[in-house]
Amino acid sequence: MGVNAEESGEPVPGDGVGDDSRHPVVWLFDEYARPYWKSFVGGLTLSTAEQFPSRLQTVLIGVAIDAVLLGSGPFRLPLVPDAWLPTGRSAQLRWSLALLFGSFVAVAVLNFTSRRVLGRFTQAFQHEVRTEVFDTVQRLEMDYFDSHDTGEVMSVLNDDVQELQSLVGGVLARGLSLVTVAVASYAYLLWLNWQLAVVLSFVPVVLFGMSYGFSRWIEPKQLAVRERVGDLNSRLNNNIDGVSVIKAFGTESTERERVRDASRDHREAQWDAHWASATMDPVTRAVSQLARVVTLVLGGVWVISGPPLFFTGALTPGALYVFYRYVGSLMVAMQGVAEVVDAYQTGKAAATRLQGVVEHDNVVDRPDARELTDPDGAVAYDDVTFTYPSRDEPTLSNVSFDAAPGETVGIVGPTGAGKSTVLKLLLRYYEADRGTIRVDGTDVRDVTVESLRESVGYVSQDPFLFYGTVRENVAYARPEADDEAVVEAAKLAGAHEFVADLPDGYDTMVGERGVKLSGGQRQRVAIARAILRDPAILVLDEATSHVDNETEVLIQRTLEELAADRTTFVVAHRLSTVRDADRILVVDDGEIAERGTHEQLLERDGLYANLWHVQVGDVTALPDAFLERVRRGESA
Known part of the structure; x- marks a missing residue:
């Protein structure tokens, strides 16, 4: 029984059971992202900052339309005092072009830098998770490996860790950018024409509610996808490991059907999640386009005939252009929420499976455990x-x-x-x-x-040899051992004679799991490995x-x-x-x-x-x- 068996059940990859009640994503970042928090915060800050010069471009064009081309409105910019702005049209045009060029450069620099910093963080984060979770897997009680297939574990260490890239880039970075775009866009719309902005505010509220419902709908589907990936990997791993048995019994057709069944289950789970995403996307697009139509119709009437209904004040063509573009940006941002939610649920499912592995019962040292040095062997x-x-x-x-x-x-x-x-x-x-x-x-x-x-030197009844040479496998217990010690251990195990007859002697490659050696030869190499440890x-x-x-x-x-x-x-x-x-x-x-x-x-x-x-x-x-x-x- 495990050290923590009284406090936790027996989780499997994906069940998220464990003593730690923290949210899987919060747990993941708290456990493994701490050493890289500066890169993480810096990358997100740069990614967010990129949105401001990007939004400025639309504002500059709208202002230039009204003030420079049509002369129907003042030359003004948000948060910039009027005293700082030029008064002549030529100067205003030069100023607009200079700011527009500067915004292009700023966007390019910020985009490059944020991608570089976030990319560095993501790779370091994945490396930390992969190596630390692998180390944890090595220390799990053997009952975990008795009840879980190698393919399942490989799926967690490889596929689920890989999903963390979309969790960082597709959720955190993009999600923060979308929030920034939405807030900045709506703030400028309120500054530009608060009446029209308030009328259109129902659209983001509706989209946000839809996104929340979508997240509840898609979560179990994404978790099912991660589980089916593990099942498929498990089946493929078993069949590749047992290919000699498959050939010996002529069961290729049977195994093909088993793989087909596992692949079909994965396909159906993937399709279920994809269908949910595909259903959400056109709905959000329709609501977004409705907002643009309302903006054009209402704004067009306002520009041509004056304020309609209960509205007051004037609306210029340049302002309508900016309004239309910003409403589009706002709606695109709200549409992106659904994609972020989809990516988040995928990342959460991966984090849940990782958490389930890490929090499985583990053989751990007591806080006051001491080293066992030079034992007599009683x-x-x-x-x-x-x-x-x-x-x-x-x-x-x-x-x-x-x-x-x-x-x-x-x-x-x-x-x-x-x-x-x-x-x-x-x-x-x-x-x-x-x-x-x-x-x-x-x-x-x-x-x-x-x-x-x-x-303790241990030799099991089913000896495992690593891919490498005979010398490397014998010296595995003591990598620093010299050739003389390796040969002596092989002699004591009765292995030296057959090793010497191999094509490359102790430098002969043994193949995957020692497949190039006979069962008895593998056993003797394993005994030599134990002997070398002394x-x-x-x-x-x-x-x-x-x-x-x-x-x-x-x-x-x-x-x-x-x-x-x-x-x-x-x-x-x-x-x-x-x-x-x-x-x-x-x-x-x-x-x-x-x-x-x-x-x-x-x-x-x-x-x-x-x-x-x-x-x-x-x-x-x-x-x-x-x-x-x-x-x-x-x-x-």
Whole structure:
């Protein structure tokens, strides 16, 4: 169970469950954007400032129409004292052209600078999120990876992080610009002719209400899109990883249909969100065009025949031109709100999935955890009980045993009895529900996870090799190791002979997941990797399951030398692997049913003896009760 399991459920990518009740977008920026806040604020400020010289261009043209071309109105600019403005038409024209050119330059400079600054922030922000979330993923409890496909995790780390670019550029920068345009435009309309501006104010109110309703409508659709992306990536990842099995069973057509189904689900979710956006867009455009028509009709009558209805005062052609252009800008800004809302909901869905991953139960160090330095290797389990989150019944119950420094302990038992789980708790891949595991008398929860795992060499039954050379994979545990140490570790693992025969020796590329090597070769490279670390505790979890009998004998002989000065745990189905262990623990149904040496357990004539008779082919010595158990599938 996780450290925080009592406070949180089991979130999955996209459910947003966790202890942090902050809004996903607020959480995301608070957690990861703080180091770059100056670039963020600076970029948004420059992007906003760009709108003012851009709006000035329309004002200058309108004023020039009235004052310079028609001579029907005064030459005036908002926020500029009349005493500063020229009086002659020629001077007014030159002034207008100079200001117009200056506004073009200002817009270009501000646009370039804001894009550069915001672009730098966005890339840094995405990099921070990607690396920090990846680091968090590495530290998650193993149950997360037991219940989530690699494709799901990749979708969060890649696709959802990529969506943050639209969250910054498409939501924050554009949203602030739209607000600036709307406020500035409407303020100038009020200054130009407050009566007409008030009449047209109903349009932005209507559009804002529509945008709010649209945001509530589109949110679940965008979240569904992000989830379907994860499902599709998961399916593609599984099929690519299992392509050899697909070919072996000739199931290409079946897998094509499965991918087609996943792609169809993604297409339908994408179409659902697109259809909602496509529905909103023409509606907002129609309302916006209505505002322009009202402006032209009402303003045109006003210019030609004087103030209509209850209006008063005059309206010049230049003022009508500016009004029409600004109403258009105002309506475009309000239309853009729907697009911003759409982008925001997409970004929010991505942030929700990121938050769901980060807030999943995590194996964390206690505040006062200390380093485990130079351990002797004494290990003690005291009444340890553990239940996998996905199960109702305990996998281990009241497990207790001691292992002295330098002792070799074999762990055997039927399939599914909990053998591997015993040692995964030692490594803190999972946290025990109850009981204590100690190394050199210290609770493993009182030392840092990193130092604990540095003291343990682990070889699993399904060894994983990274894409790279044999040398790089052996030296993975100690990157600073020299060639002599790498070769020595390979010799102890029985790997040197076959590596030396490879085309490029230790520089041979092993391929993705070590696909260019056989199962036994991969296993021996993994053992060499563990040996090179020179740990105080060595864990071999079915480490010889993929090697032939001759290689197993070779490895067993070298393990005797390795185990002489370190505590060694050997989980095995082949009982011959643990025959010479100092002590053997027989795990059955999550409990230690028997313990002793090989000879002692044979004399006891219990489960271990029955398993031994099966492996040596002495079936006639098996009791009827054991045979019945095998028929029920309860024993290996």
